[in-house]
Amino acid sequence: MFRSLRGRLIVLLVLLVVAAGATATLMIGLFHQSAAARVGQAAAENSRACESIAAAYRLHGAELAGFSSAPDNAAERARLTALVQGALRNRPGVQGGIWQGDMGSVAYAFPTYEGATARTDPPGGELPRIRATNAAASSSDRAASNRYGVLSGTLLIAACPLPGPVPHLSAWTMTWTFTFAGSSYYQMMAGQAVLLVTVLVAAALLTHLTMTWSRHVSQIEAALNTYDVADMPELPATRERELDRIVLALNEAGRRLSAARLRGDQLARQMATAERLAAIGRVAAGVAHEIRNPIAAMRLKAESAVAGGAERQPQALRVILGEIERLDALVRRLLSITEHDEPKRERIDVSAFLDACIAQHTERAAAKQVTIACTADPEEARFDPDQLQRAMDNLILNAINAAPEGSRIDVAAVHRTDALVLSVHDRGVGPPEAIRDHLFEPFVTGRPDGTGLGLSIVREVAEAHGGSARFILTDNGTSFEIILPWPTS
Known part of the structure; x- marks a missing residue:
């Protein structure tokens, strides 16, 4: 994948998506951290508001000394409400009041409420939570607070006990923090939108680039494969600057x-x-x-x-x-x-054929005190005996002329994997080095009395049978081979 441009573009696209996902996750995490900080700040402000009501109650404790154990008349309630309203006047969004045991709310104020009419009673839907928080503060004789998460934000309620002649009396405050609202939320949403649009645009551009390059490369490849390499076509321009340079x-x-x-x-x-x-x-x-x-x-x-x-x-x-x-x-x-006569192939006994080839030259070899040995691996083969005997005669005569006195000439037929090999080996030094590359050409000879036609006849006979002839120089002499395809049909 990393060796092709398309693979690299795909990897780049994946990395872009991963980077965008990581950035979005980071933004959401930062937003939640910011929201948690705002909730903590609001909770602290709400607790301070509750302490402010308690401080005001303690400050006016002398004036409230005449309260009954259950302040239930209008005058007492009005004075307590005024006390709460004064404590919360400078605390935006905070509402609160004074609570007594089972009697419930004895005073309530929401001085910063921005509605058309002033609110005089605690919100009915939150009364169970207000009661639970005040009960916790009264029973433990110390401040208590609770947080209630809702879909759009967090509800904060704080309560603190009020010492004095009235038993089970406590002050409470309540405020809302809207997590999914405000500047941080809108900044996060704007950042996510910009990131999403950027990723989509980049993905579209990379996809278009990948498909365009792949299409152009395929067209160039198809055009080059259509024609022979010796006749290359004129490739059309692709309108891609880098590709056009290659074209x-x-x-x-x-x-x-x-x-x-x-x-x-x-x-x-x-x-x-x-x-x-x-x-x-x-x-x-x-x-x-x-x-x-x-x-x-x-x-x-x-x-x-x-x-x-x-x-x-x-x-x-x-x-x-x-x-x-x-x-x-x-x-x-x-x-x-x-x-170039066409060979007339017959099924020939290979051993008898070699014996017949050798028999014609026995006297000449004996005159030079040279012996001729014969081995045949396959029993039968198909070839033209007349043509092949003429070729073998030339090889045997050359071997007798080249062999030292008292040496031996080996004539063999060997069946290899896909060939029949007829060979003549002598212990001579071989032809002169200057003519070895042209031995099978007409009139090339290393002997003064030679015509230079014998080896050319050997080559012509071998090629007529679909084979070849070759010369091999070894450490112990010289070999000439006729290689015919097997089966020799």
């Missing part, structure tokens, strides 16, 4: 490649022509060399017969006929190279 470079490379191909074709034709002329020259030189000697011998004998009279003519004619036969053999060997 321009490919088009320029295609033009240079086309020009180079034309120059290469011209050079190849010139080299082929030169090689044909060189081959013709070598053949002509070889033929001229092989024909010149017999002609010179016949001319010498003819001149000698003319000068010597009738006595020398029969001998001269015999020499001339021998040279003519030599020229005829040369022509036949040339024709065997050029005619």
Whole structure:
């Protein structure tokens, strides 16, 4: 994935989404921390308001000394309400009052209420919570507070006991903090909206870029696969600056490649022509060399017969006929190279075939004190016996000429995985190094008396059977191999 542009863009998109998610989580966490701080601040302010009511009650304790144990007349309630109202006058959003045991609220005030009419009674829906908080403060004789979370904020209630002649009397305050309202909430929502829009826009741009590049790259790939590499097409522009630079470079490379191909074709034709002329020259030189000697011998004998009279003519004619036969053999060997007869394959006993090839050369080998050994791995194979025997004759004759006196020549047939290999191995030093790369060409020979046609016949026979011929130089001699495909059908 990381090796392709599309994969990197996808990874970049994933990283962007992850970063956006992490940022959103951080913003929400900071908002909740801010909301918790506001709730704590409001709770502290609410507790201080309750203490303010208690302080006012203690301050006016002398004036309230005449209260009955249950302040239930209008005058007493009015004085307590005024006391509460004075304590909460400068505390926005805080409402409170005085509570007595089971009697409930004996005074209530909400001086900062912004409604059309003043509120004179505690909110009925919150009375159970107010009662529970005041009961906790009276029973423990110390301040108590409770928090109640609701959907849009937090309800804070505080209560503190009021010492004096009236038993079970306590002051209470209540306020709301709206978590999902105010500047922090709106800032968070605005930040989340900006972040969401940024991520969506970036994701859309990255997706568009990924799809566009993928489409252009696919089009370029398809265009290049449609044509041969030697004939590259003219790629169209993509209107993507970076891709167009690549397209321009490919088009320029295609033009240079086309020009180079034309120059290469011209050079190849010139080299082929030169090689044909060189081959013709070598053949002509070889033929001229092989024909010149017999002609010179016949001319010498003819001149000698003319000068010597009738006595020398029969001998001269015999020499001339021998040279003519030599020229005829040369022509036949040339024709065997050029005619390319189709092999007439037969099922042949390989061991008997090799014995027949060796039998023709036993006397020549014995004259040089050379022995010939034969081994055959496959029992039968299919090939043209006449053509292959002619090829083996040339290899065996060459081996006899190259083998040192008293050595051995190994003639073998081996069935390998997908080939039949006929080999002739001698213990000689091999042909001169200068001609080893051209051994199988006509008229290439390392012997003064050789015609240079034997190995070329071997190659032609091997290729006619769909195989090949090769020369191998080893530490203990020289091998020539004819390799035929298996099965040799």
